[in-house]
């Protein structure tokens with residue numbers, strides 16, 4: 001799994017390059033875990049044909065999970081989920097107006113039958129970790145990395161507790 005040169009397993013897509021400052025947190029997690037991934041701007045509104053191609057070809061290209069981020073009228077995650085059976089994780093990107101509540105509601109309120117696993121507003125880090133967990137459910141190496149990640153989190157909290165006592 002740690003071979004970054006192999007074919008991407010996770011597709012990180014976003015509606016605009018302006019979303020990358022948020023979506024880079026997901027990319028960072030995938031890098032840390034050594035999970036092969038690709039990053040691409042795919043807009044539901046500005047490049048609809050590309051979105052259709054991306055979603056329809058994703059599984060055949062070997063992708064196992066898609067992380068899709070968008071802001072405002074954030075239709076990308078839901079539209080992609082409607083054209084693939086791969087798990088799609090939606091990231092609501094906060095914009096200056098409405099603070100991302102519009103993005104969240106656009107992504108989370110999917111009709112029954114077309115699931116999108118929606119993380120918090122700006123929660124791209126958890127999107128990366130959720131993708132790792134999905135892969136880790138059938139990849140022992142990634143599962144072990146996730147165990148170490150959880151242990152590190154726990155140790156960091158205990159370190160802070162110790163500092164509080166000083």
Ligand code: RP5
Nearest residue numbers: 015016018019070071072093
């Ligand atoms: C959405 O419109 C994108 O996902 C982005 O969050 C937002 C604004 O895009 P730009 O105008 O910055 O390209 O589709």
